[in-house]
Amino acid sequence: MDSRLMDALVEPVPAVDAVAWRFALEGAKTKLAGLAVRRAGATRFRITDHEVRTALTTESDDPGRGEPFAWTARTARRSIGVAAVRLLAGRAARSPLEAVRARLAESSRWVGEGSSSATQLDRWVDGLTPAGRAAVGAEAVTWATRLWCALDWSSFSSPPEIGRDHWWDSPHSALLALRGRADVRTDHAHLVVLSGPRRGSVRAELALVTLVESLRLRGDGGPGRVVGWWPDSGHLVWVEPEPAALTLGAEAVELALGGAGASLRSAA
């Protein structure tokens, strides 16, 4: 268990000035509305942490970023890994190895039965040889074990939500959507498992999660702290739910859409 990580997830978030928060949220909504109107008629555009990272880094910072997506053991590890951790948290498996095996078997069962639950990933996994599947499983087991062992799962006041991405769809354009990716969500925080080198864009990537949560909120309450964690180094970086995070998130979206955001680019 990583005590620093647990502290970041369970410690109360600092109080926020409600007026400043509302002002920043309205400002972010206005900016997003403007972006949606400006892009009307364009193809669908979805902004994720990947787009933010790509907009804020160079090829040397993030090698291979321009390569087209393909399923590999590495690109599949998070999807399979979070499913495995979900099985562990629900006591449906006793170890990451068992959980990953169960998830891979599920892929074959869904594909074999023609289930509507079967995704492109399930079909790719199902088409692998046993040795290929072992390679994919090994990668996911390592990912899942690191996450599973880093947290004290019994200390959360309510069961965390594991591996669910949250989307916000613009009310101004059906073509604009933002995705907030978090691997574990607790009452007070959102944990994002990071990979790759430390980079200047990471706060903007995490601010996107804050922005999406804030836009989705109904009624009172804040979006919680967003904690980024590199298992490779144990390094943490977090974004508190402050007005500045909303501004940063909206600027990151603008930049990812090819807009201004020049100050953000130079800051990164």
Next chain:
Amino acid sequence: MVLVAPRPLLRPAPPGDAPADAGTGAEVLALLRGDAAARPRFDPGLAGGLRAWLEDAAYDVVATRGEHAPPLFLGPRQLLGSHDELSGHDPGADDRLDPSRLVHTLLRQLVHTGEIHDPLGDALDALRAAGNEHDVRRIESLGPAARTALAETLARHARNLTALVPRFAPGWMPRTNDRVAIPLAGGRIVLHGMFDLVVGLPRPRTASLCALGLSTGGPWAVARRTLHYLSLLETLRSGTPPFRLALLESVSGRYGVEDVREEHLRAIASHLTAWLAQDPAAHGSPPHG
């Protein structure tokens, strides 16, 4: 820091290629398990002291290279002369076909499924799943003689691995290719490496992990130092090193098991600081002279 120091074991390599004196997974497992009641606890200040030592050396390098020089990524290949994939992918490595990479895929398969059916075929399938089409094409384009030789080489490694690698119960949490990357000097220098196999549950302030390294034929001493290097990185990452290490040599079937001691960590940290203090030209030139 007090660490249990039972009997470091190194079985002698047999002459020639015959793995007549090869070890078994049961032996390795028994030595890794050791005395379960004697898991060492140790000085919680050790990791901070080692980090401070390395940070000092790293900032001296940054002062020489310049604040705006690109980050320096250093792994066992540069720091220790390791030529084995024990250290994981090294961007600075040359592009030659390395059977070591294939043997490492077989280790992962063995850990996760307990069996290897067709060493070359299985390794190729694993490379395909990893998206490593470049290596797959290169192997598939080999002539019949070279391909047969590669298959025989891999079969020998696979036989030794099958005999030597313990079959860990899932509760041991076996995980392969556990990458460690420790930024120093605010991320301007990154020490990295990869454990081939780690077992055990991490516990705060207690060394509770065992790490296994695979050597596919490089010098034993370098492979052993690489494990010490990785133990240092783990100490910096989590505050505690693995408490026991096993080095498995797949070409011969020999192995060694030893406890991690404070002097191992100090020795490797001393080596790193000396390496960092060497001629700045060896660290790469700053981008603008």
